Amino acid sequence: MIPTAFDYEAPETVEDAVRLLAEGGDDVKVLAGGQSLIPVLKLRLAGPELIVDLGRIDGLRGIREDADDLVIGAMTPHHEVASSGLVREHAALLAEAASTVADPQVRHRGTFGGALVHADPAGDLPAPALALGASFEIAGPGGTRTVPAAEFFVDLFTTAVGEDEILTAVRVPKHTGWGAAYEKFVRVSQQWSIVAVAATVRLDGSSIAEVRLGLTNMGSTPVRPEAAEQALIGVSPVAEAVEAAVAGVADGTTPPEDLNGTADYRRHLARVLARRAVLRAAGA
Amino acid sequence: MAKKPITLTVDGVSYSDDVEPRTLLVQYLREQLGKTGTLVGCDTTNCGACTVHLDGRSVKSCTMFAVQADGHDVTTIEGIASEDGTLHPMQQAFHESHALQCGFCTPGMIMQSIDLATEHPDPDEATVRENLEGNLCRCTGYQNIVKAVQAGAKEMSGRTGAPADEAGVA
Numbered sequence: 032m033i034p035t036a037f038d039y040e041a042p043e044t045v046e047d048a049v050r051l052l053a054e055g056g057d058d059v060k061v062l063a064g065g066q067s068l069i070p071v072l073k074l075r076l077a078g079p080e081l082i083v084d085l086g087r088i089d090g091l092r093g094i095r096e097d098a099d100d101l102v103i104g105a106m107t108p109h110h111e112v113a114s115s116g117l118v119r120e121h122a123a124l125l126a127e128a129a130s131t132v133a134d135p136q137v138r139h140r141g142t143f144g145g146a147l148v149h150a151d152p153a154g155d156l157p158a159p160a161l162a163l164g165a166s167f168e169i170a171g172p173g174g175t176r177t178v179p180a181a182e183f184f185v186d187l188f189t190t191a192v193g194e195d196e197i198l199t200a201v202r203v204p205k206h207t208g209w210g211a212a213y214e215k216f217v218r219v220s221q222q223w224s225i226v227a228v229a230a231t232v233r234l235d236g237s238s239i240a241e242v243r244l245g246l247t248n249m250g251s252t253p254v255r256p257e258a259a260e261q262a263l264i265g266v267s268p269v270a271e272a273v274e275a276a277v278a279g280v281a282d283g284t285t286p287p288e289d290l291n292g293t294a295d296y297r298r299h300l301a302r303v304l305a306r307r308a309v310l311r312a313a314g315a
Numbered sequence: 316m317a318k319k320p321i322t323l324t325v326d327g328v329s330y331s332d333d334v335e336p337r338t339l340l341v342q343y344l345r346e347q348l349g350k351t352g353t354l355v356g357c358d359t360t361n362c363g364a365c366t367v368h369l370d371g372r373s374v375k376s377c378t379m380f381a382v383q384a385d386g387h388d389v390t391t392i393e394g395i396a397s398e399d400g401t402l403h404p405m406q407q408a409f410h411e412s413h414a415l416q417c418g419f420c421t422p423g424m425i426m427q428s429i430d431l432a433t434e435h436p437d438p439d440e441a442t443v444r445e446n447l448e449g450n451l452c453r454c455t456g457y458q459n460i461v462k463a464v465q466a467g468a469k470e471m472s473g474r475t476g477a478p479a480d481e482a483g484v485a
Binding site for chain 1: 316317319335336337339342358359360361363366369372373374375378379380382383385427430431446448449450
């Protein structure tokens with residue numbers, strides 16, 4: 032399958048990319064790693080006039096520390112996030128989740144920022160980013176702005192990034208030494224999550240001192256179940272106690288219904304996966 | 316739509332061409348360079364038959380435009396044997412373990428297996444299966460493929476003296 036014809040630009044600076052987006056009008060697509068966009072183009076579900084490839088902008092790739100944050104360039108491939116010593120030390124949840132995206136070849140091309148802006152409800156990065164309280168650095172014609180995770184994911188495949196803007200980096204507060212687990216339920220390898228639960232935990236002695244949770248594919252945007260987080264504080268990481276604390280983890284969610292399962296089935300999965308994720312994150 | 320000039324290295328040879336931006340890397344390899352050893356299976360990023368190396372790492376060449384490879388180094392299944400025809404250790408291992416039936420998935424399997432072995436020089440069975448999740452074989456049931464990859468990886472690490480498994484991706 033061959034995409035419809037398009038013009039192609041590969042700018043070398045963020046400023047040039049933003050200018051090309053502004054000039055291109057309504058029918059422009061931004062190409063990051065292409066692992067979602069190119070299949071869509073091949074199926075001719077989209078047929079843009081112009082594609083602006085961010086792959087030649089060196090400054091968008093890489094992972095660095097900045098005081099109490101990790102800063103992950105939007106064009107950093109999943110493989111680099113998953114194998115980064117900095118990410119494993121300070122935001123292990125992101126490494127866990129990134130290592131489950133698709134397959135190795137896709138993780139070599141697909142990018143951290145691209146997956147977040149794509150905002151597939153079944154994608155594996157949004158829920159961990161929300162759980163960790165990430166913020167998103169966005170460049171546009173009026174300069175740059177920073178958007179917190181709670182405001183970034185707007186709807187199905189829709190984020191706060193405007194049509195004339197690009198995501199340049201994601202800033203993640205360090206969670207140094209926190210245990211992490213991403214429990215993903217799929218029927219076959221490579222599949223998108225039917226449901227997944229992200230958990231990262233800081234233990235104090237033998238009980239949970241702090242915890243962050245995120246739910247994948249339990250609504251049109253990722254969900255942070257804060258009541259369940261509160262219920263876990265002070266709990267010992269043993270199965271019965273954790274199961275009781277996360278019993279309400281799916282309350283208030285509106286998961287999709289499809290061939291993979293009903294909404295009720297997904298709520299059940301969320302409770303089971305939350306227990307597993309918290310226990311594994313706590314090293315239990 | 317205007318064609319774009321690209322210059323890239325494929326299997327050690329430099330090529331300069333003008334391509335339509337919508338030309339997929341796999342199309343460019345097969346139709347412009349005649350490198351038909353790289354196959355198109357599903358054409359939807361699932362099966363891995365089109366796997367090549369871009370700057371040393373495995374990618375699906377059906378899910379990349381040729382213009383994105385401008386300035387980069389591509390290796391296909393046709394570029395891994397020695398010039399005298401001696402097979403790459405991973406090719407030899409697939410041959411010896413009879414790790415194929417129809418052979419359609421084999422080029423992609425071998426390219427991904429070389430990538431896997433670079434990161435995991437002595438992979439256990441689970442590591443092999445996990446790292447081949449993006450490559451589908453509809454004939455063999457994978458048993459002989461796993462055997463071949465383990466044997467090929469050992470041979471590769473012996474040959475290159477690579478250090479013990481650095482365990483990049485968990």
